[in-house]
Amino acid sequence: MIFSTLEHILTHISFSIVSIIITIHLITFLVDEIVKLYDSSEKGMIMTFFCITGLLITRWIYSGHFPLSDLYESLIFLSWSFSLIHIIPYFKKNPNFLSTIMGPSAIFTQGFATSGLLTEIRESTILVPALQSEWLIMHVSMMILGYAALLCGSLLSVSLLVITVRKKRKFFSTSNHLLNLNESFFFGEIEYMNEESNFLQNTSFFSPRNYYRSQLIQQLDYWSYRVISLGFIFLTIGILSGAVWANEAWGSYWSWDPKETWAFITWIVFAIYLHTRTNRKWKGRNSAIVASIGFLIIWICYFGVNLLGIGLHSYGSFTFN
Amino acid sequence: MPHMFQLAQEPIVTLCGHLYCWPCLYQWLQLHSHSHECPVCKAIVQEEKLIPIYGRGKANCDPRSRSLPGVSIPNRPMGQRPQTAPRVNMNYVRPNDLDPLTGFMPMAAARFGHMTLSTLFGALPRFLTSSAKNGRTLTLTLSFSSNKTVFSKLKTSENQSKIKGNKKSLQAPTTTNIEAPEPGGAPPVTGGGSDGGTVKQPPPAAAAESKKVGSWKLKGLPKKVLAVLSNLPLAIAEMFAIAALMALGTFVPQGETPDFYFQKYPEDNPVLGFFSWRWILTLGFDHMFSSPIFLGTLTLLGASLMACTYTTQIPTVKVAKRWSFLHSAEAIRKQEYSDALPRASIQDLGVILMGAGYEVFLKGPSLYAFKGLAGRFAPIGVHLALLLIMAGGTLSATGSFRGSVTVPQGLNFVIGDVLGPSGFLSTPSESFNTEVHVNRFYMDYYNSGEVQQFHSDLSLFDLNGKEIMRKTISVNNPLRYGGITIYQTDWSLSALQIMKDDEGPFNLALAPLQINGDKKLFTEPSCLSMLARDMQSIVLYDQEGKFAGVRRPDSKLPIDIDGIRIVVLDAIGSTGLELKIWALQDGTTVVIGGKTNRAKGELSDDMNFLLNQVPEIVDSKQSDIVSG
Numbered sequence: 001m002i003f004s005t006l007e008h009i010l011t012h013i014s015f016s017i018v019s020i021i022i023t024i025h026l027i028t029f030l031v032d033e034i035v036k037l038y039d040s041s042e043k044g045m046i047m048t049f050f051c052i053t054g055l056l057i058t059r060w061i062y063s064g065h066f067p068l069s070d071l072y073e074s075l076i077f078l079s080w081s082f083s084l085i086h087i088i089p090y091f092k093k094n095p096n097f098l099s100t101i102m103g104p105s106a107i108f109t110q111g112f113a114t115s116g117l118l119t120e121i122r123e124s125t126i127l128v129p130a131l132q133s134e135w136l137i138m139h140v141s142m143m144i145l146g147y148a149a150l151l152c153g154s155l156l157s158v159s160l161l162v163i164t165v166r167k168k169r170k171f172f173s174t175s176n177h178l179l180n181l182n183e184s185f186f187f188g189e190i191e192y193m194n195e196e197s198n199f200l201q202n203t204s205f206f207s208p209r210n211y212y213r214s215q216l217i218q219q220l221d222y223w224s225y226r227v228i229s230l231g232f233i234f235l236t237i238g239i240l241s242g243a244v245w246a247n248e249a250w251g252s253y254w255s256w257d258p259k260e261t262w263a264f265i266t267w268i269v270f271a272i273y274l275h276t277r278t279n280r281k282w283k284g285r286n287s288a289i290v291a292s293i294g295f296l297i298i299w300i301c302y303f304g305v306n307l308l309g310i311g312l313h314s315y316g317s318f319t320f321n
Numbered sequence: 322m323p324h325m326f327q328l329a330q331e332p333i334v335t336l337c338g339h340l341y342c343w344p345c346l347y348q349w350l351q352l353h354s355h356s357h358e359c360p361v362c363k364a365i366v367q368e369e370k371l372i373p374i375y376g377r378g379k380a381n382c383d384p385r386s387r388s389l390p391g392v393s394i395p396n397r398p399m400g401q402r403p404q405t406a407p408r409v410n411m412n413y414v415r416p417n418d419l420d421p422l423t424g425f426m427p428m429a430a431a432r433f434g435h436m437t438l439s440t441l442f443g444a445l446p447r448f449l450t451s452s453a454k455n456g457r458t459l460t461l462t463l464s465f466s467s468n469k470t471v472f473s474k475l476k477t478s479e480n481q482s483k484i485k486g487n488k489k490s491l492q493a494p495t496t497t498n499i500e501a502p503e504p505g506g507a508p509p510v511t512g513g514g515s516d517g518g519t520v521k522q523p524p525p526a527a528a529a530e531s532k533k534v535g536s537w538k539l540k541g542l543p544k545k546v547l548a549v550l551s552n553l554p555l556a557i558a559e560m561f562a563i564a565a566l567m568a569l570g571t572f573v574p575q576g577e578t579p580d581f582y583f584q585k586y587p588e589d590n591p592v593l594g595f596f597s598w599r600w601i602l603t604l605g606f607d608h609m610f611s612s613p614i615f616l617g618t619l620t621l622l623g624a625s626l627m628a629c630t631y632t633t634q635i636p637t638v639k640v641a642k643r644w645s646f647l648h649s650a651e652a653i654r655k656q657e658y659s660d661a662l663p664r665a666s667i668q669d670l671g672v673i674l675m676g677a678g679y680e681v682f683l684k685g686p687s688l689y690a691f692k693g694l695a696g697r698f699a700p701i702g703v704h705l706a707l708l709l710i711m712a713g714g715t716l717s718a719t720g721s722f723r724g725s726v727t728v729p730q731g732l733n734f735v736i737g738d739v740l741g742p743s744g745f746l747s748t749p750s751e752s753f754n755t756e757v758h759v760n761r762f763y764m765d766y767y768n769s770g771e772v773q774q775f776h777s778d779l780s781l782f783d784l785n786g787k788e789i790m791r792k793t794i795s796v797n798n799p800l801r802y803g804g805i806t807i808y809q810t811d812w813s814l815s816a817l818q819i820m821k822d823d824e825g826p827f828n829l830a831l832a833p834l835q836i837n838g839d840k841k842l843f844t845e846p847s848c849l850s851m852l853a854r855d856m857q858s859i860v861l862y863d864q865e866g867k868f869a870g871v872r873r874p875d876s877k878l879p880i881d882i883d884g885i886r887i888v889v890l891d892a893i894g895s896t897g898l899e900l901k902i903w904a905l906q907d908g909t910t911v912v913i914g915g916k917t918n919r920a921k922g923e924l925s926d927d928m929n930f931l932l933n934q935v936p937e938i939v940d941s942k943q944s945d946i947v948s949g
Contacts, residue, residue, distance in 0.1 A: 132774065133797040249797045251723075251808045254714070256610045258571045268564045272557050279553055305571075 031216065049083040056080060068140040069131055071306060077141065079109035081148035085227075105151065135245035142238035143263070147298055149231025150270060154298070156224035157291030163217055164285065221284060225277060228291060232270050239263055262301035269294045331397045332374040337364035340374070343397040365663060373400045550628035559622045566618065570609030573601060582607060611718075623711050630704045646687040722749070725810070733758045733782075736805055752803030755789070756782045777809050 056076060060067050067073045082105045242260070243253040254260060273294060276287040329342035339361045341349075350357045350366065357366045549555070574581070582598040605612030647653050662670075667688050671681045679690040724739035737753030760778040767773050774795050781790040781802055794800045800807040861869045861880060870880045879888045 130796055135797075248799065249808070250810060251799070251806060253717075256570065256575075261567050261571050265564045265567050268560050272560050275553060275557055275560075 031213070049080070049087055052076065052080040052083060065132075066137045066141075068136060068144070074140065074144055075109060075112065077144045078148055079105075081145050082109060082152070085148055085152055105155070130249060133245060133249065135241060135248065139238055139241040139245055142234050142241060146231050146234030146236075146238050147302055149227055149234060150266070150294065150298055151231075153224045153226075153228030153231055154291040154295035156220050156227065157288040158295060160217060160220040160224060161285075161288045161292060163213065163220070164288075221288070224288070224291060228270060228273060228294075232267075232274065235263070235267055235270070239267060259301070259305045262297070262305050266294065266297050266301045269297050332376075333371045333397055334374055335359050335364070335366050336370050336372075337362050337366075343371075343373075344394045346371075347394050368398055369401075371398045371400070373397050547628050547632055550625050551632045553629075556622070556625045556629065559618060559625060562618050563615075563622060566609065566615050569606060570615075573606050573609065575607060575609060577607060579607075619711065623708060626704045626708055630701055646682075646684055646689050648687055720748075728757075728759045730759055730762045750804055752805050754784050755802070755805075757807070758782060760791075775809055779807065 056067050068077055239260075242263075246255065246260075247253045269290065273287050273290040276282045276290055329340060329345075331343040332340055333343045333346060334340050335346075337359050339359055341360075346360075346366075349360055350368070357368075358364060359366050574585075579598070579602060582601050586592055586596060586598040586601060588597040588599065601607055604614055609615055653659055667683070667686060671683050671688055671690070674688075674690045675681050677692075679692040681688065681690040722740040722742055724741060726734055726739045728734055733756050735753075736755050736757060737749060740749075740753065742749075758780045760780055762775075762777050764775050765773040776793050776795045778793045779791065779800060780788050783789050790800075790802055792800045794807060794809045796809050799809070859872050861872065872878060872880055879886050
């Protein structure tokens with residue numbers, strides 16, 4: 001039991017790290033302006049979106065209830081939300097960075113959900129009596145959509161931090177964790193900078209590349225703010241509808257269940273993010289740090305609490321054998 | 322480009338400060354018909370803005386140079402004649418009272434080189450022309466200042482006659498208008514105004530300044546407290562603290578006995594090196610969410626919310642609502658986004674903005690538009706909502722009643738008996754005297770045997786025994802009566818009804834056996850063991866504990882165990898209703914208070930504890946029967 005739990009924890013840690021690395025990698029793509037693969041990834045995501053929609057509808061029809069009753073179904077819903085967020089800007093003809101974040105996230109979530117780790121709960125189950133309510137659709141879908149948007153926004157903030165940190169460090173300092181980590185990805189950039197820095201050492205700000213980078217940072221900041229605001233709204237609606245549902249079902253609006261508490265903690269952390277953005281000094285760097293903390297907290301809220309397996313939300317728990 | 326090698330005939334200087342002779346410039350402008358630009362610096366040149374230079378004597382006019390084949394050159398523009406210099410006791414705008422938006426401006430002449438400003442000027446004539454057609458007098462002001470003087474420029478509709486070389490006598494300007502630029506307060510004027518004009522004192526600037534000072538003249542402690550509370554870093558720190566406390570509350574198991582904490586957080590081997598049970602019990606972490614430290618932080622956050630809303634956000638709305646005009650191009654250029662449109666009319670811009678949903682205010686050449694005032698209200702709304710939630714939570718924590726009861730089918734309870742107050746504000750109501758009778762409790766099953774839904778058929782009787790209400794409740798479907806709400810939360814098996822050797826029927830009470838997670842197994846501790854997994858199947862074991870058989874209550878098939886014939890007649894369920902407080906009741910009815918939807922481990926412990934206390938039921942023949 002311990003080993004399976006440990007394995008589960010390691011899986012999640014590696015999942016998160018790989019998400020971040022893929023994000024960084026794709027941002028590298030953008031910085032180097034390789035656009036050849038752009039179209040294929042967009043079209044692939046659209047196909048993924050339709051596939052997941054079909055999957056959800058099939059489960060809905062087959063089981064007779066909205067497909068959000070346990071962890072596996074919520075994971076599928078999460079990857080569906082990711083692909084939804086991914087393709088909306090595509091239809092609005094808005095070239096932006098969401099696709100870079102959303103694509104890999106959807107791929108990973110979907111991959112994890114359908115992987116061998118969760119096989120025993122993959123069959124559609126019947127709803128326990130506590131879940132037989134119209135509130136199920138509203139509350140859980142809002143929460144998952146909120147998680148998806150907040151994850152997207154906080155990933156954008158993480159990438160912003162990465163780029164900012166890289167910009168500040170002199171590129172030739174060898175004792176640099178970030179440099180070592182990213183060296184394999186940024187090889188092309190290293191060579192480019194080698195040539196440039198000879199005569200652009202101190203005036204590097206004015207090179208076109210650095211201009212583009214500060215534009216990128218601005219864009220990331222802006223989009224992270226917008227996406228997190230949207231996710232925050234969804235999260236608020238989800239928490240409120242959950243409270244009202246709890247009152248209908250169990251007689252009390254709030255009962256400090258671990259999952260409820262952690263959803264509230266997530267809400268508070270992103271409220272802190274929104275507040276740090278009002279202050280001009282803290283805007284930018286500090287808000288990105290807060291959003292990155294939020295990224296971890298969402299995962300704790302979504303998965304970590306389920307590992308405990310207790311409380312009202314125990315339908316989401318699962319065990320490994 | 323034509324250049325002259327002699328003195329300029331009819332010299333004329335452009336706004337950008339370059340000197341030409343009028344014929345040459347005129348020809349240049351005609352050749353470049355799409356953009357009138359200065360030959361030297363490419364600045365915009367407008368004919369009406371050209372300034373003639375008059376020397377001594379008559380102009381040396383060489384008729385040959387005046388006309389070129391095919392082009393007849395009109396007369397040189399006359400320039401603009403400003404008003405007569407004012408008298409000494411005019412109102413001066415002191416530099417200190419200037420609103421920071423416009424700031425200090427150098428002398429007007431140097432400003433004329435600025436393209437945007439000239440655009441602004443350029444916007445004026447058409448504007449003026451159009452309103453001149455309405456016969457109204459237009460008043461507009463542009464104020465510049467240096468350290469010493471105020472230069473105000475005034476145009477009326479009469480001045481328009483000077484454009485395009487029409488010669489009319491210059492009328493004395495009818496109004497003098499010196500305006501102190503100030504953030505708002507000025508009503509929009511679109512071309513209105515009478516001949517009298519207005520002379521405005523610059524008081525608002527001084528008032529604005531004194532207002533700033535006034536807020537710092539704290540009249541006593543409340544203002545200081547308010548200022549401290551509405552500090553943003555403090556609010557953020559409070560939110561972090563609350564989040565950390567809540568996280569701690571989920572890691573430390575809540576609501577356990579002190580012994581539990583002694584064992585789990587021993588003093589000689591503390592968790593994380595310092596965290597022992599002393600920390601937990603003194604700080605109240607075992608009941609974190611009602612502990613003083615947590616509630617205190619919440620109260621502090623509530624106070625911060627109120628202070629912030631009062632001091633910051635309400636005034637922000639007021640400021641956002643005020644119209645604030647920017648009176649100089651430089652101030653406009655300082656904005657986050659700025660652009661310049663040559664040859665455009667500010668009226669067109671206003672119309673377009675209105676179409677895009679902005680509220681537009683046009684005062685003279687200045688335009689101010691805003692959109693999204695609702696966004697200013699949103700933070701206020703959110704903060705107020707949070708305060709309301711806190712108030713509601715406090716009220717229900719101090720002024721409500723709760724209870725929970727497990728009632729077997731066919732029995733009653735009185736509502737008031739099972740409810741207890743949760744705080745000092747709770748007062749019982751009339752409906753507490755109602756008696757609730759459980760007519761029937763049943764469950765629906767799926768084909769696979771899993772439970773689909775729990776149902777309890779309840780009847781409410783008043784003091785006289787008259788039935789006032791009857792309803793079947795289920796999970797997510799409560800019963801509401803007179804301020805009381807009865808929820809279906811859980812169920813338990815209360816008894817097995819069996820026949821032994823054709824005697825009976827006997828009611829065997831059941832006690833729960835906790836195996837793992839939330840599954841409940843009920844067993845009868847006696848010579849024979851009967852295990853009831855749910856109401857559908859009863860598993861029987863003989864005296865040595867070996868498996869004997871399974872029976873469904875409906876089938877009424879007998880089973881022989883150790884020479885005794887047992888027929889399982891029925892499994893009597895009892896329905897669990899969550900009334901939000903739990904109470905303990907002695908007696909023959911199966912009533913046990915328990916928080917069935919929380920800490921299920923606690924439920925079984927409590928039930929076992931109670932089962933050991935309750936005396937035996939008299940009419941039961943089996944040994945070791947415990948009623949619970």
